[in-house]
Amino acid sequence: MDYQFELPIKVRDYETDSQGIVNNANYLHYLEITRHDFCEQAGTSFRAMQEQGLDPVVRKIEIEYISSLTLGDSMISKLRMHREGARFIFRQDIFNASTGAMVVRAVVTTVCLENGRLSRGDILAEAFAQYL
Template identity: 25%
Template sequence: MLDIRIYYEDTDAGGVVYHANYLKYMERGRTEALRSLGFEQRQLKQDEDMVFALTRTDLHYKRPALLDDLLTVKSELLLAKGAKMVFKQRIYRGDMLLVDADITLACISTTGRPKRIPQAILARLEQE
């Protein structure tokens, strides 16, 4: 879980959070979810020559977030197999669901080639 406060810079001319910003919040949520399992993206890049590339997003915007809202990003890993990870991510304001998303990532090397997720990492992810 990750809490995010909405600032003026996050909003559009209509006074609501600009739609693309939700992807930023979800990126932060995934990063913190991995960090909570002991994986830092900088270290994965250095030690495993592994980074994640977004390959698919399916977002359902249910309600807008507004200036000064405190949002919570919840991230759940649904699948980690081969060179692919799938997350279910939801953004809430209190108990109210604002955005529901399915996010697919490819695991790639720093040269851009697909790279299988190392078995040690898969084992740790499967424990959670």
């Protein structure tokens, strides 16, 4: 898959359980951090969107855990986005930086609220025009 964005992330000690394995919920954080940094690369931020009355919200997440990261590991979190009607679909994968092994495969579906109401997301699409 051709990715539009990549972000290196290092596992921190508080993200692991007593065996030193990353807790499954932390992968959702990694995916979100990646989407936020991607927005900044695209020239916007969640704060800027909110000031315009736009609130992108997660509608659904499908996640497949393939292998584990452990304390001290580094990862590369990658994404590619596209639009399906009012939905913005982020295909996100996380790889172990040292081995290249896939760790997580996810599909994150978001929608856009404009001033609190569900919209087609056309204003948001303008911000991501170069990626859609």
